[in-house]
Amino acid sequence: MSENTERPRGEMVTFSLNGSYVQADPKWSLLEAMQFYGLNIPTLCHDEGLTPYGTCRLCVVEIGKGDRSKLVASCMHPVREGLEVRSHSSRVMKTRKMIMELLVARCPSSKKLQDMASMMELKEVRFEPANDDCILCGLCVRMCEEQMAAKAIGFAGRGTDRYITTPFDMTSDECRKCGACMYICPVCELRCQGPQAETTLCSGCINTEPVCAEKYDDATCFMVPCLSCVKGPMDVK
Amino acid sequence: MTVDESKLDSIIDKHDVEEGSLIPILQDIQTEYSYLPKEALEHVSQRLNIPMVQIFGVATFFKAFSLKPKGKNQIHVCMGTACHVRGAKNVLENLERELGIKAGDTTDDGEYTLETVNCVGACALGPVVVNNEKHHGQMTPIKVESLLSTKPV
Numbered sequence: 001m002s003e004n005t006e007r008p009r010g011e012m013v014t015f016s017l018n019g020s021y022v023q024a025d026p027k028w029s030l031l032e033a034m035q036f037y038g039l040n041i042p043t044l045c046h047d048e049g050l051t052p053y054g055t056c057r058l059c060v061v062e063i064g065k066g067d068r069s070k071l072v073a074s075c076m077h078p079v080r081e082g083l084e085v086r087s088h089s090s091r092v093m094k095t096r097k098m099i100m101e102l103l104v105a106r107c108p109s110s111k112k113l114q115d116m117a118s119m120m121e122l123k124e125v126r127f128e129p130a131n132d133d134c135i136l137c138g139l140c141v142r143m144c145e146e147q148m149a150a151k152a153i154g155f156a157g158r159g160t161d162r163y164i165t166t167p168f169d170m171t172s173d174e175c176r177k178c179g180a181c182m183y184i185c186p187v188c189e190l191r192c193q194g195p196q197a198e199t200t201l202c203s204g205c206i207n208t209e210p211v212c213a214e215k216y217d218d219a220t221c222f223m224v225p226c227l228s229c230v231k232g233p234m235d236v237k
Numbered sequence: 238m239t240v241d242e243s244k245l246d247s248i249i250d251k252h253d254v255e256e257g258s259l260i261p262i263l264q265d266i267q268t269e270y271s272y273l274p275k276e277a278l279e280h281v282s283q284r285l286n287i288p289m290v291q292i293f294g295v296a297t298f299f300k301a302f303s304l305k306p307k308g309k310n311q312i313h314v315c316m317g318t319a320c321h322v323r324g325a326k327n328v329l330e331n332l333e334r335e336l337g338i339k340a341g342d343t344t345d346d347g348e349y350t351l352e353t354v355n356c357v358g359a360c361a362l363g364p365v366v367v368n369n370e371k372h373h374g375q376m377t378p379i380k381v382e383s384l385l386s387t388k389p390v
Binding site for chain 1: 275278288289290291292293294297298299304
């Protein structure tokens with residue numbers, strides 16, 4: 001690339017990511033910056049081609065230090081000079097697991113949710129399964145509006161009664177039946193055992209990777225699969 | 238119900254024809270027709286250039302909007318905490334029995350709409366029933382019947 005397209009260094013912001021200082025474009029969200037630096041942050045409602053929405057909350061990170069730290073959805077939070085970000089602290093991991101547990105309880109028939117739960121080593125779901133077919137992530141609504149320019153589907157109702165529908169719950173003239181909403185939906189894909197699975201949590205693929213070294217408060221091992229400290233098969237449950 | 242487009246246009250023209258005027262326009266339509274007719278929403282969608290699904294979302298989000306025609310007399314039974322402990326449930330049940338409808342419905346002759354609300358801010362008077370914006374305090378299942386027999390305008 002020519003030098004003209006390169007951004008002057010002064011325009012970058014520097015912030016602390018898991019203890020190391022990194023630079024990022026001020027237009028980026030925290031999630032984009034973390035993905036740029038190769039961190040694997042679980043997301044459900046985020047898609048590169050769509051505006052961030054911040055509903056699934058799986059991408060939470062901890063910002064600030066000590067007692068003043070707080071959890072924010074990284075897909076909606078801009079990078080800022082001097083920010084202190086921890087993407088895998090124990091508080092973040094605990095929160096993510098809880099969110100995942102709630103999501104799986106809502107839609108236990110989704111393969112994508114089950115796979116993510118396995119990746120997070122979720123061992124149990126303590127909630128009554130709702131067997132719903134929508135997590136209200138809004139991906140289909142944004143897909144329809146932003147990429148397909150159809151604006152055929154949207155949210156209706158409020159609170160616990162919120163659902164996705166066409167105007168007046170009838171077949172919409174705007175809908176071209178392109179199927180983009182189904183393509184992007186994270187819960188449309190059925191899990192391997194089919195819709196009538198006996199357990200809420202699949203656990204089919206859980207713990208196939210040996211559990212790595214203990215996680216420390218601020219740091220975690222990002223090697224997938226683990227290469228440095230493989231334990232014996234007896235450690236794998 | 239047929240919707241008069243010129244009447245709708247006069248409602249819309251009272252406001253700025255832009256996205257931000259959607260709620261005031263819907264409120265005026267709601268006052269005019271006592272509900273939001275589908276044809277009216279379609280007209281608003283065209284005039285303001287707002288997708289129909291967004292208008293539908295707004296109309297279903299707010300409890301002040303209704304997509305079903307409402308009765309001439311609107312009865313709101315307060316189900317707030319204070320009214321609840323003083324027997325609002327019995328008042329509501331008797332109203333439902335008298336009118337032959339469930340809360341949220343309208344009678345077939347279009348006279349009454351019965352709804353529950355969560356607090357009308359007159360807890361000392363509980364149980365409160367609001368009949369056409371007139372508050373009636375310390376209601377009992379018996380008193381409610383006289384409320385229905387003396388029909389307001």
